[in-house]
Amino acid sequence: MPARADDELWSAIADPSRRQVLDLVVSNGDVSASWLAGRVPFTRQAVSKHLVVLERAGLISRRKQGREVLYQVEADRLDQASQAMAELAAQWDRRLDTIKRLAETAHAENKKRSRHDG
Amino acid sequence: MAGLMIEREVVIEAPAEVVWRTITEPDQVSQWFADRVELVIEPGAHGYVEFGDQGGPVVVEIVDPPARFSFRWNHPRGEEPVAGNSMLVEFRLTPEGDERTRLRVTETGHELTAWPDAEKQRYADEHQGGWAEYLDRLATLLANANRDASAGR
Numbered sequence: 001m002p003a004r005a006d007d008e009l010w011s012a013i014a015d016p017s018r019r020q021v022l023d024l025v026v027s028n029g030d031v032s033a034s035w036l037a038g039r040v041p042f043t044r045q046a047v048s049k050h051l052v053v054l055e056r057a058g059l060i061s062r063r064k065q066g067r068e069v070l071y072q073v074e075a076d077r078l079d080q081a082s083q084a085m086a087e088l089a090a091q092w093d094r095r096l097d098t099i100k101r102l103a104e105t106a107h108a109e110n111k112k113r114s115r116h117d118g
Numbered sequence: 119m120a121g122l123m124i125e126r127e128v129v130i131e132a133p134a135e136v137v138w139r140t141i142t143e144p145d146q147v148s149q150w151f152a153d154r155v156e157l158v159i160e161p162g163a164h165g166y167v168e169f170g171d172q173g174g175p176v177v178v179e180i181v182d183p184p185a186r187f188s189f190r191w192n193h194p195r196g197e198e199p200v201a202g203n204s205m206l207v208e209f210r211l212t213p214e215g216d217e218r219t220r221l222r223v224t225e226t227g228h229e230l231t232a233w234p235d236a237e238k239q240r241y242a243d244e245h246q247g248g249w250a251e252y253l254d255r256l257a258t259l260l261a262n263a264n265r266d267a268s269a270g271r
Contacts, residue, residue, distance in 0.1 A: 026259045029267060075260060082257050088124055092223055096128040098150035099221065103140040107132035107217070 009081050012057035017042055018050045025060050026078075030070040127222040134211045134219045138184035141209055141221075159187070167191070175199070185211050 037044035054060045058077045148155040157165030165176045180188040193204035212220040
Protein backbone atom coordinates (compact mmCIF):
# COMPACT_ATOMS: atom_id res chain seq x y z
CA MET A 1 0.00 0.00 0.00
CA PRO A 2 1.30 3.51 -0.72
CA ALA A 3 2.92 5.35 2.15
CA ARG A 4 0.27 6.64 4.49
CA ALA A 5 0.27 9.71 6.56
CA ASP A 6 1.07 9.51 10.19
CA ASP A 7 -1.96 9.41 12.48
CA GLU A 8 -0.47 11.08 15.50
CA LEU A 9 0.61 13.95 13.34
CA TRP A 10 -2.79 14.46 11.75
CA SER A 11 -4.62 14.25 15.01
CA ALA A 12 -2.20 16.79 16.44
CA ILE A 13 -2.97 19.38 13.81
CA ALA A 14 -6.64 18.56 13.29
CA ASP A 15 -7.76 20.60 16.28
CA PRO A 16 -8.31 24.25 15.34
CA SER A 17 -7.01 25.60 18.67
CA ARG A 18 -3.94 23.47 18.37
CA ARG A 19 -3.34 24.75 14.89
CA GLN A 20 -3.49 28.25 16.29
CA VAL A 21 -0.80 27.36 18.81
CA LEU A 22 1.32 25.67 16.16
CA ASP A 23 1.01 28.66 13.84
CA LEU A 24 2.28 30.94 16.59
CA VAL A 25 5.22 28.67 17.36
CA VAL A 26 6.06 28.40 13.68
CA SER A 27 5.97 32.12 13.00
CA ASN A 28 7.66 33.30 16.18
CA GLY A 29 10.31 30.74 16.98
CA ASP A 30 11.33 30.27 20.60
CA VAL A 31 8.26 31.00 22.66
CA SER A 32 7.05 30.11 26.12
CA ALA A 33 3.69 28.76 27.16
CA SER A 34 2.79 32.00 28.91
CA TRP A 35 3.71 34.07 25.85
CA LEU A 36 1.42 31.84 23.81
CA ALA A 37 -1.35 32.05 26.39
CA GLY A 38 -1.32 35.83 26.00
CA ARG A 39 -2.11 35.49 22.31
CA VAL A 40 -4.86 32.90 22.15
CA PRO A 41 -8.43 33.04 23.40
CA PHE A 42 -8.06 30.07 25.71
CA THR A 43 -6.45 29.30 29.04
CA ARG A 44 -2.82 28.78 29.85
CA GLN A 45 -3.78 25.26 30.92
CA ALA A 46 -5.27 24.53 27.50
CA VAL A 47 -2.13 25.90 25.85
CA SER A 48 -0.01 23.51 27.90
CA LYS A 49 -2.15 20.57 26.86
CA HIS A 50 -1.87 21.52 23.20
CA LEU A 51 1.89 21.86 23.53
CA VAL A 52 2.13 18.35 24.95
CA VAL A 53 0.21 16.90 21.98
CA LEU A 54 2.24 18.84 19.43
CA GLU A 55 5.45 17.76 21.11
CA ARG A 56 4.37 14.13 21.17
CA ALA A 57 3.68 14.32 17.44
CA GLY A 58 7.23 15.57 16.95
CA LEU A 59 6.10 18.91 15.51
CA ILE A 60 7.67 21.02 18.25
CA SER A 61 10.38 20.56 20.81
CA ARG A 62 11.28 22.31 24.03
CA ARG A 63 14.44 23.59 25.58
CA LYS A 64 15.19 25.26 28.85
CA GLN A 65 16.55 28.73 28.99
CA GLY A 66 17.13 29.83 32.53
CA ARG A 67 13.86 29.25 34.31
CA GLU A 68 11.84 29.36 31.15
CA VAL A 69 10.83 26.52 28.85
CA LEU A 70 10.84 27.60 25.22
CA TYR A 71 9.17 25.83 22.35
CA GLN A 72 10.27 25.72 18.75
CA VAL A 73 9.05 24.02 15.63
CA GLU A 74 10.75 20.88 14.35
CA ALA A 75 11.25 21.95 10.77
CA ASP A 76 12.29 18.53 9.49
CA ARG A 77 9.16 16.90 10.81
CA LEU A 78 6.99 19.60 9.32
CA ASP A 79 8.77 19.21 6.04
CA GLN A 80 8.37 15.46 6.13
CA ALA A 81 4.66 15.83 6.80
CA SER A 82 4.31 18.36 4.04
CA GLN A 83 5.99 16.04 1.56
CA ALA A 84 3.90 13.05 2.61
CA MET A 85 0.77 15.11 2.01
CA ALA A 86 1.97 16.38 -1.33
CA GLU A 87 2.67 12.82 -2.40
CA LEU A 88 -0.79 11.71 -1.29
CA ALA A 89 -2.36 14.55 -3.24
CA ALA A 90 -0.24 13.76 -6.31
CA GLN A 91 -1.32 10.15 -6.09
CA TRP A 92 -4.98 11.15 -6.25
CA ASP A 93 -4.28 13.56 -9.09
CA ARG A 94 -2.75 10.72 -11.07
CA ARG A 95 -5.74 8.50 -10.32
CA LEU A 96 -8.21 11.20 -11.31
CA ASP A 97 -6.31 11.81 -14.54
CA THR A 98 -6.53 8.14 -15.39
CA ILE A 99 -10.25 8.08 -14.55
CA LYS A 100 -10.74 11.10 -16.80
CA ARG A 101 -8.91 9.44 -19.68
CA LEU A 102 -10.79 6.14 -19.26
CA ALA A 103 -14.19 7.79 -19.02
CA GLU A 104 -13.61 10.14 -21.94
CA THR A 105 -12.39 7.27 -24.12
CA ALA A 106 -15.40 5.13 -23.14
CA HIS A 107 -17.73 8.03 -23.86
CA ALA A 108 -16.20 8.65 -27.30
CA GLU A 109 -16.56 4.97 -28.11
CA ASN A 110 -20.17 4.90 -26.94
CA LYS A 111 -20.97 7.83 -29.18
CA LYS A 112 -19.26 6.24 -32.17
CA ARG A 113 -21.14 3.00 -31.59
CA SER A 114 -24.51 4.70 -31.26
CA ARG A 115 -23.86 6.62 -34.49
CA HIS A 116 -23.15 3.32 -36.27
CA ASP A 117 -26.19 1.66 -34.75
CA GLY A 118 -28.46 4.61 -35.42
CA MET B 119 -8.95 13.95 15.09
CA ALA B 120 -7.31 13.24 11.82
CA GLY B 121 -9.76 14.99 9.56
CA LEU B 122 -9.93 15.73 5.92
CA MET B 123 -6.62 14.97 4.38
CA ILE B 124 -7.13 15.23 0.70
CA GLU B 125 -9.65 16.83 -1.57
CA ARG B 126 -9.04 16.79 -5.31
CA GLU B 127 -11.26 17.18 -8.31
CA VAL B 128 -11.29 16.87 -12.05
CA VAL B 129 -13.71 17.84 -14.82
CA ILE B 130 -14.44 15.01 -17.22
CA GLU B 131 -15.96 15.36 -20.67
CA ALA B 132 -18.38 12.47 -20.25
CA PRO B 133 -21.80 11.94 -18.66
CA ALA B 134 -21.96 11.00 -14.98
CA GLU B 135 -23.16 7.46 -15.86
CA VAL B 136 -19.96 6.82 -17.81
CA VAL B 137 -17.77 8.24 -15.04
CA TRP B 138 -19.70 6.15 -12.54
CA ARG B 139 -18.88 2.97 -14.45
CA THR B 140 -15.22 3.96 -14.61
CA ILE B 141 -14.95 4.35 -10.87
CA THR B 142 -16.99 1.29 -9.93
CA GLU B 143 -16.58 -1.51 -12.50
CA PRO B 144 -13.82 -3.81 -11.26
CA ASP B 145 -11.98 -4.13 -14.60
CA GLN B 146 -11.92 -0.32 -14.79
CA VAL B 147 -11.00 0.16 -11.15
CA SER B 148 -7.93 -2.00 -11.63
CA GLN B 149 -6.78 0.47 -14.28
CA TRP B 150 -6.73 3.55 -12.08
CA PHE B 151 -6.51 2.32 -8.53
CA ALA B 152 -4.55 -0.83 -7.89
CA ASP B 153 -2.85 -3.63 -9.75
CA ARG B 154 -5.49 -6.07 -8.70
CA VAL B 155 -8.96 -5.30 -7.42
CA GLU B 156 -11.52 -7.68 -6.01
CA LEU B 157 -14.57 -5.66 -5.25
CA VAL B 158 -18.32 -6.01 -5.42
CA ILE B 159 -20.03 -2.64 -5.51
CA GLU B 160 -22.60 -3.12 -2.80
CA PRO B 161 -22.83 -1.36 0.54
CA GLY B 162 -21.01 -3.42 3.13
CA ALA B 163 -19.22 -5.63 0.59
CA HIS B 164 -15.71 -6.67 1.56
CA GLY B 165 -13.05 -6.61 -1.13
CA TYR B 166 -9.33 -6.46 -1.60
CA VAL B 167 -6.89 -4.26 -3.46
CA GLU B 168 -3.31 -5.07 -4.32
CA PHE B 169 -0.44 -2.70 -5.13
CA GLY B 170 2.59 -4.60 -6.34
CA ASP B 171 3.45 -6.94 -3.51
CA GLN B 172 1.32 -5.07 -0.99
CA GLY B 173 -2.39 -5.00 -0.52
CA GLY B 174 -5.20 -4.63 1.89
CA PRO B 175 -8.90 -5.00 2.54
CA VAL B 176 -11.50 -2.56 1.30
CA VAL B 177 -15.08 -2.25 2.47
CA VAL B 178 -17.70 -0.47 0.39
CA GLU B 179 -19.84 2.08 2.25
CA ILE B 180 -22.09 4.21 0.08
CA VAL B 181 -23.29 3.21 -3.38
CA ASP B 182 -25.59 5.85 -4.82
CA PRO B 183 -25.30 5.79 -8.63
CA PRO B 184 -24.35 7.93 -10.38
CA ALA B 185 -23.68 10.48 -7.63
CA ARG B 186 -21.80 9.07 -4.69
CA PHE B 187 -19.50 6.15 -4.00
CA SER B 188 -17.37 5.57 -0.94
CA PHE B 189 -15.22 2.91 0.61
CA ARG B 190 -12.99 2.43 3.62
CA TRP B 191 -9.48 1.11 3.54
CA ASN B 192 -6.22 1.13 5.42
CA HIS B 193 -7.69 -0.56 8.45
CA PRO B 194 -5.66 -3.24 10.20
CA ARG B 195 -5.92 -6.63 8.56
CA GLY B 196 -8.47 -8.84 10.25
CA GLU B 197 -10.37 -5.92 11.74
CA GLU B 198 -13.64 -4.45 10.58
CA PRO B 199 -13.12 -0.92 9.33
CA VAL B 200 -14.90 1.69 11.40
CA ALA B 201 -14.51 5.42 11.88
CA GLY B 202 -11.36 5.28 13.95
CA ASN B 203 -9.14 2.69 12.33
CA SER B 204 -9.46 3.39 8.63
CA MET B 205 -9.49 5.96 5.85
CA LEU B 206 -12.68 6.88 4.04
CA VAL B 207 -12.45 7.58 0.32
CA GLU B 208 -15.48 9.27 -1.15
CA PHE B 209 -16.27 10.14 -4.75
CA ARG B 210 -18.93 12.67 -5.63
CA LEU B 211 -20.11 13.11 -9.19
CA THR B 212 -21.81 16.33 -10.22
CA PRO B 213 -23.20 16.61 -13.75
CA GLU B 214 -22.36 19.88 -15.49
CA GLY B 215 -24.50 19.57 -18.58
CA ASP B 216 -25.19 16.38 -20.52
CA GLU B 217 -21.66 15.44 -21.34
CA ARG B 218 -19.59 16.88 -18.56
CA THR B 219 -19.08 15.69 -14.99
CA ARG B 220 -17.20 17.15 -12.09
CA LEU B 221 -15.62 14.36 -10.07
CA ARG B 222 -14.45 15.15 -6.58
CA VAL B 223 -12.58 12.79 -4.32
CA THR B 224 -11.94 13.22 -0.63
CA GLU B 225 -9.87 11.04 1.58
CA THR B 226 -10.76 11.46 5.20
CA GLY B 227 -8.97 10.26 8.26
CA HIS B 228 -10.32 8.69 11.29
CA GLU B 229 -12.25 10.70 13.78
CA LEU B 230 -13.64 13.37 11.54
CA THR B 231 -16.39 10.98 10.51
CA ALA B 232 -17.56 10.87 14.11
CA TRP B 233 -18.07 14.62 14.25
CA PRO B 234 -21.49 16.21 14.00
CA ASP B 235 -22.29 17.22 10.41
CA ALA B 236 -22.28 20.95 11.12
CA GLU B 237 -18.85 20.70 12.66
CA LYS B 238 -17.59 18.65 9.72
CA GLN B 239 -18.91 21.24 7.29
CA ARG B 240 -17.33 24.12 9.14
CA TYR B 241 -14.12 22.19 9.28
CA ALA B 242 -14.21 21.31 5.60
CA ASP B 243 -14.89 24.95 4.72
CA GLU B 244 -11.97 25.99 6.82
CA HIS B 245 -9.87 23.39 5.12
CA GLN B 246 -10.62 23.60 1.47
CA GLY B 247 -8.03 21.47 -0.17
CA GLY B 248 -7.12 19.61 2.98
CA TRP B 249 -3.86 19.12 4.74
CA ALA B 250 -1.63 19.62 1.77
CA GLU B 251 -2.60 23.27 1.68
CA TYR B 252 -2.48 23.71 5.43
CA LEU B 253 1.02 22.27 5.56
CA ASP B 254 2.08 24.39 2.62
CA ARG B 255 0.95 27.43 4.51
CA LEU B 256 2.86 26.36 7.59
CA ALA B 257 5.97 25.76 5.52
CA THR B 258 5.66 29.30 4.12
CA LEU B 259 5.24 30.73 7.61
CA LEU B 260 8.32 28.85 8.66
CA ALA B 261 10.35 30.03 5.70
CA ASN B 262 9.36 33.62 6.44
CA ALA B 263 10.22 33.25 10.10
CA ASN B 264 13.63 31.81 9.21
CA ARG B 265 14.27 34.60 6.76
CA ASP B 266 13.39 37.21 9.36
CA ALA B 267 15.63 35.47 11.88
CA SER B 268 18.61 35.34 9.55
CA ALA B 269 18.03 38.98 8.65
CA GLY B 270 18.75 39.66 12.32
CA ARG B 271 15.27 40.46 13.48
